Each structure stands twice: as structure tokens, then as C-alpha cells.
């Protein structure tokens with residue numbers, strides 16, 4: 001094997017899940033636990049939520065800027081999700097992994113497929129709720145969405161779950177501690 005640890009490239013880990021599966025909490029927890037693993041900061045055209053910071057949670061840009069960057073071939077992957085654009089900068093991703101950082105991308109199914117095509121060594125993980133009924137319960141319990149939005153999210157979730165078959169790993173978020181352990185093991189098993 002050529003090159004030492006210093007030249008080792010970081011790994012790319014792609015995590016997708018329907019909303020309401022607890023993916024965000026799971027990912028944050030795992031990132032805190034694994035050395036030299038950090039979030040890929042995506043770009044989006046949606047408005048920032050109250051607790052979000054530009055450059056940390058997302059890079060918030062206009063629709064025009066986003067579309068110009070499509071033409072410029074700026075994106076490693078991009079998708080339209082719930083009427084907004086979301087994308088990962090090619091430069092952001094390659095700079096991180098070339099410097100030995102591993103990156104976790106929290107992106108939708110369309111984006112995950114593009115990353116797997118461009119970077120076949122990427123490891124893809126799909127997080128599942130224990131059941132569809134449980135997902136419905138969780139979305140209703142949040143109490144943040146109208147019935148219309150809940151219906152739309154559930155429909156979307158069903159469509160996303162139909163795609164889980166081509167992911168490298170499936171993690172069921174039934175018991176949080178176990179799901180967390182499984183994700184950490186997958187990531188540690190694929191990094192040096």
C-alpha cells in the first residue's frame with residue numbers, strides 16, 4: 001500500500017431517511033462520537049429557520065444563484081425537495097476528503113444516487129422508522145405541521161422507503177442507542 005496515514009483520504013457517508021425518523025438527532029450524535037467526521041454543509045434556496053445559521057446549517061442562496069451554479073457544473077449533486085433546491089458543492093466535498101476528513105451527507109434519495117454514481121466508494125445508509133404507523137405517530141406528535149403537510153410528508157416517506165433497497169446499509173431507528181451504535185460501527189468499519 002502506498003502513502004501513509006497522512007495521505008489517507010476521508011470517507012463519504014450518505015444518510016437518507018424520511019422526515020420524522022429521527023435522522024438529524026442520530027447524525028449529530030454520531031458526528032460527536034467519531035473522529036475526523038463532520039457534516040457536509042449543503043446549499044439551499046429555502047428560507048433559514050429561526051435557529052439556523054448561514055454557513056453552519058446551510059449556505060442560504062437565491063434561486064438564481066442556485067440555477068447559475070447548475071450551469072457552472074458546481075454541484076456534486078443537487079435536487080428539488082419540497083419545492084426548494086438543495087445541493088452539495090463539489091469543491092467543499094473534495095477539499096474535505098482530500099485533507100483526510102470524512103464527511104457525512106444528510107441528503108435525499110435523488111442526491112444519494114448522484115453521489116454514489118460520482119463517488120462509488122461512498123457508503124450509503126438509509127434510516128428507517130420502526131413502522132409506517134410509528135412514523136405517522138411521530139409526525140403528528142411533533143404538532144408542527146398541518147394535516148395537509150403531514151399527508152404530503154407521509155406520501156413522500158412512502159416513496160422514499162420504496163428506494164431503500166439499493167442503499168448499502170439500512171438502520172432501523174427503533175431503539176436509539178442501538179441505531180446510534182450501528183451507524184458508528186458502519187462508519188468506523190469504512191475509515192482508516
Ligand code: 5GP
Pocket residue numbers: 016017019042043046077078079081086087088106107108109110111112
Ligand atoms: P430540510 O429543509 O428539512 O432541512 O431538509 C429537507 C430535505 O432535504 C431532507 O430530506 C434533507 O435530507 C434534504 N437535503 C438537505 N440538504 C440536501 C442536499 O444538499 N442535497 C439533497 N439532495 N438533499 C438535501
